[in-house]
Amino acid sequence: MSEITITIDNQEIKTKEGEYILNAARANGIFIPAICYLTRCSPTLACRLCLVEADGKQVYACNAKSKEGMQVTTSTQNIESEKRSIMEVYNVNHPLQCGVCDQSGECELQNYTLEVEVDSQNYAVPDVERKVLDWGHIHYDPALCIVCERCSTVCKDMIGDNSLKTVPRGSEGFNTDYKESMPKDAYAMWNKLNKSIIGLTSGEQMLDCTACGECSAVCPVGALTSTDFMYKTNAWEQKQIPATCSHCSAGCQIQYDVKHTDIENSDDKIYGVKNEWNYVSLCGAGRYGYDFENAGVSKDESAFNSAIEAFKKADTIKFNSIITNEEALILQRLKKKFGYKLINEEARSYGNFLNEYKKISGTSLYSGDLNTIRDSNFVVSVGTIIKSDNPNARFAFNNSMTMNKGAGLYFHPVADPVVSAMSKNMKAITHAPLQEEVVLYLILDLFANKEELPKEIVDYLATFHSTKTITVSETIKEQVIEMVVDAESGEEKEVKKMVPKKVSKEVEVDDNRLVEILKIDAFDEFMEKQLKKKDTFSLIVGEDFYTHPNSRNLARLVALIEKYSDFSVTIIPPRSNSLGVSLICDLDSEAGAYAVGYNEVADFTLCALGEGDLDMPAFNQQEGTLTSINKRVNPTNAALSYGGYTLNDLASALGVESDLTIDYTSQLPTAGGFKSTAFDDLSDHFTNAGEEVRGYALNVKKNKTSNESVEPFNEDEALAGELIYYANPVKNFSKFSQKAHQLNAKGGVFVSVARLESLGLKEGDRVTVETSTSKLTTSLYVDNQIDGDIAYLPNFDTKLNSEVLFNGYRFNNALIAKVI
Template sequence: MAKINITIDNKAIECNENETILNVARANDVFIPAICYLNDCSPTLACRLCMVQSDGKQVFACNAKAKDGVVITTSNKELESHRNDVMQVYDVNHPLECGVCDKSGECELQNYTHYTEVSTQNHTIADTPRPQEEFNEDILYNPGLCIMCERCITVCNDSVGEGALGTRQREGESLNKDLKETISKDLFAMWNKLQKSLIAPTSGENLDCSSCGECISVCPVGSLTSKHFEYTSNAWELTKIPASNPHSSDCELMYYEVKHSSGTSNEAKIYRVTNDFGFSNLHGAARFGFDYISNSAKNEKELSNTLIAFKKADTIIFDSFITNEEALILQRLKEKYGYKLINHEAKAYQDFLYNFGHLYSANTKDIKSSDLIIVLGTNLSHDHPNTGYAINKALKMNKAKALYFHPIENNIVSSFAKPKSLLSITHKVYEEENILEYIANKMTPINIDTEFKFDDELQEQIDSFCDTNSTVTIVVGEDYYTHPNSSYLSSLLHEISINSNIKVMLIPPKTNSLGVSLICDLDKDEGEYSIGYNQKGDFTMSALGTGDIQIPSLAQQEGTFTNINKKVVPTNVAVTFDGYNLNDIANFMGLEAKNTIDYTHELPVFKGYKNIKFDELDNFYGNDNIEYRGYEIEDNFCFIPQTSSKKELENKDETYIYRCNPIKQFNYLTGASKNITESHGVYASKEYLDSLDLKSSDTISLNIENTTFDTNIYVDNKINGNICYITDFNSAIPTENIFKNGYRFKPVSIKKGAN
């Protein structure tokens, strides 16, 4: 991109051509007030606060592009008077309830009212009653506090991609048209919108969305708030602890906000989770799934039993909801004592990654700047929402196109864009190989003999998307790692990556699947006696206190994750844990480290990690929109892909069930959260439920691979079609055992049970 030179407030600045004045100013520490604008989103021009002068002409910095040689003035008497008028209008009839408002102390209306030195009120108009509304189980809307900045609408459209929020008529008092003679047209337009409009769900009275809570995060006032946080604390009482999302491999920067749990207890409690909304997004599990913390004192008998169990054991079973440092401790214990390390999900990912031959090339920034994104093998909005957000931004802000292939029709993904930009193709189970072969033949010099074809009309549409010489990214999910032809799929992806400029992303299925895959030598088969580390074993160590000894949860530990962008990012302790952790146990068994984070700089260099200590890792975003978080691992390792022939798989005319979780459920931690109410069981589209003559919450009897059990079935209105899915976040149903060594789709028999 071409570089240009501009001047802002007598400061000479070099920037990219076509950047907005506001973004250039922010990147160079020049403050321009703005309430309605969000980074990487479309400008709405709702607040009119960011007016500046460009070569003497008044423009709005959020929308005006920097031009070579232009001179920008951000503050003078005329501009300050305009901003004072804007804030006076925002303050008209705004309820004087700051003392009890959840936003007080971090309210942008408060801040800008003081910043613009509003000391008088020259405007008045009759108010309209606007009672509080409950949008859904997580989100409250107080229209009396709403200033119609429309940031909630913008983030839902341009970042999240659901378009669940819009506007409705307020039926407020009309402005006197004579005001046009006494105030500017910009001020009149802004005030007129404030009087006429309110925020509303686009689907009716209730908010029909994934409840990510981004609308709460971006709200500059106390209009959109968390039902779980309302009236629980003043913002200024909370301590913000930087951490990383523990529930999925985006590991996005977030903040645990904590204080004492009550007036009579100094024990810390997490009151909410927040994010730097200008730079990052959180999904609903990260934002609301934090209230699972429990504690335990050191118990010498439990310690003794644990050490006895480790001496007896030949296997450690664990999952990927652990830090890199915990993974290294487990690997060191394996090297010292010969334990088998069992992690079925990470083993499938490790085998796929190693057969791919090297670290995948793409990251989320590559997705956002791509012209074509091809998504394979993932029920995206459920498996990895943040990758969905990146794809949506590419579609909305980069005018990209996308092809989304999956056996389950996903309504959230389909809502990202119109069919001219996004084709969502529902295919049969076991057709993954055919689709990847088609992509290889169409977009690379590879020539694979195949008889597979789409129907003519769809073929023509797909071909039109693939006829591009621009930047292309293929995004691959967990369906491929567990597929019966996973070796063939990984080697074919390798061939695509080396025979074209196509970048590939292999989504790590769990929080630290990539880290575990790189650090641990994983085994396929268990031994005779197992330690379960947050998994069921002959002796179980559990963060939820449901095992033989309690261990800390991820919110109670320092350490690092290796995230989807191949970066080592830190996370910190939100609430202390008084019992024993894995490092304590390891020290009793002959390893030596004072703290778990003493292993951070010992992560394996030959796998791309660096000799950097935990306390040397940054964890923040800069105003220049650059992520200063940890470091990116190097592609140091290289494996020779094993050429694998394709097994011919028959797609029988059977009913299939898919291993997947509802949108806000990711693991046993979110399952223990009272804030997240999605139940374990089976989920199906409304049409499929009707075809089975079932209602939501009915009891059903399932038979999957000769295992029969009862559970409940629920409607998921975010999917269509006749494939249902079964949850694995709760051990009350045997999903993990049924699917632990296999494909995410399995034949199923469903019968109505006894309610």
């Protein structure tokens, strides 16, 4: 899109052709009031407050696109009277108990009422009874609702759950005299407002969704609130601590709302999480999983001394990727000095995957990120249960389909009704585990530039093609001549008529055996329809690939797709900071005899969950940086105080000395793409134009490429039979999210409703899960957000050691039987 100049209120601004006037104005610091519009979502035209005059015509700034030389005026007499009436209408029957509203002054209704200077009311309508509704984790008070539809818009356009919609309010019409006396837009807006209210898309009692709570975040008034937060505290009492969410690799910017604990205890407590919902959308774990701090820890000197002893004795450090870049660097320095083996399997497999990938792609990191996914119009996701592995990748996937008229393919063995329901233009394909290579070959076959692609691969792909003759039926119009008797004259007349007729004919079509292997029905028709007008492509690959037995080959295939097609590739880091850890640490594959574990169970355990031999600070008690899926280094701050020892204290006592953990921020390895910027110089905000000014982006380096050979796939490898999968349910990522009081759940084996029936068991039954590697006894739970027969076992529960059931790869054959 080309850059153009438009004039708003005599101020010349530069913007992109086709950008909404409202966004152009906002990006340049010009204020146009708007309640219902959400950046990154489609305009709903519910509030009509953003009225402006563009080239002499009154338009809505939120859906009018900029054109070169456009003259925009934000205020005319008519616009002002419309705004005044709209704000008066919003206040009709709105309760005046602002003192007990959870919005506690952070209310857009209040703000705009004051902005428009409403000091009297001219309109009235009888109200209908609007009962308070408890939808589980979300509390809805329709009396406060102004039906701006931001909640349903964000749920549909951003999140993809589509759980909220407007439903009839059941009110009577109002005084028709208003039609004459009121400004036109205000009347139309009121007419719509008075008829509708927000309701559930399915069911009547509970919100059936992935529980992200984004609807309550975007609510401009106090109508939608978190049930848990209800009446706990006022917004103005809380201090905002900017941080980065540590639950997954999306690295979302969040703000912890902090206030003293109670009237007796002045220590800070986190009451909730806020997000810049115009630019960041949170999942349920980010929003509700905030109170995982390691509380009440003091400096236990004897435990510290035994930790030093343990470090002296140890030859191995086990850790996971829920760790800051700085701490990862401390571990790397310890390795350098004392020769520890660093064990972190999930970061190692991810790092290996990236290393293999860059051998062909020629760049140190993948090209895509969540923003390129959001901006593309054809997205393919392979090898990840996207809604729980990285919810923001799902939001971006969904957003690309809703906002860019996009389409997509979702390949995964576990059928996912939530993802399938995101769009009609998406095809969810369940294939057998260990067939991920077939999927990648199919993408290469469909999208790669065959002229540049290495010849062996082109030849290999050609072996799957054959022509076959199929019978298609099509409808043609045929002319028939009928004799009709004219009713008046009684004469017979010949009338020519066109009648549709079904004919079947035989055509020769290309038959792609790759499609057949993956058992995709109606694939050609889908692709023919959906690939029209598509020009930006994104591929998301995930955790299934890194532990895949043919992981190396998959990485090379992904790199080939990146190199020889229009796809930009995003490789989801499996845990919060796997990308950072894989760039900072030299990880080992074999553990030694005596291990110190950092948040991992070992011979001596340092633990932020309060369960180990020496306490460590949890993520909301530390400052540092995290490397996100967007290849950015994002700063996070300590929301709560911590009285115990940190990893830096241990390292300093061992001779790797530094005053503060964040002193390491500027020392992060530039070879890995990090910059030598000090922690305090990292900014953390979004501009009005939506530009992310958070930390810095990693330098992506070019490197030499080697040969581009890939292995053919083995069709017979596909896993069949009863299967289990290693994944977490939506909202829970780790032991840390599980520790949060709102996300506290028990781990077990999760099955779909259909599988539960076929097993003939009840929810809560004790079952044994037996695989070739081990056997576990646990409880059976139902997850209505998966379909099909594959059960999954999570790793968020410390009491459930589900990884023993797996042999690296996330899928395994398993027998589930009831304990008798």
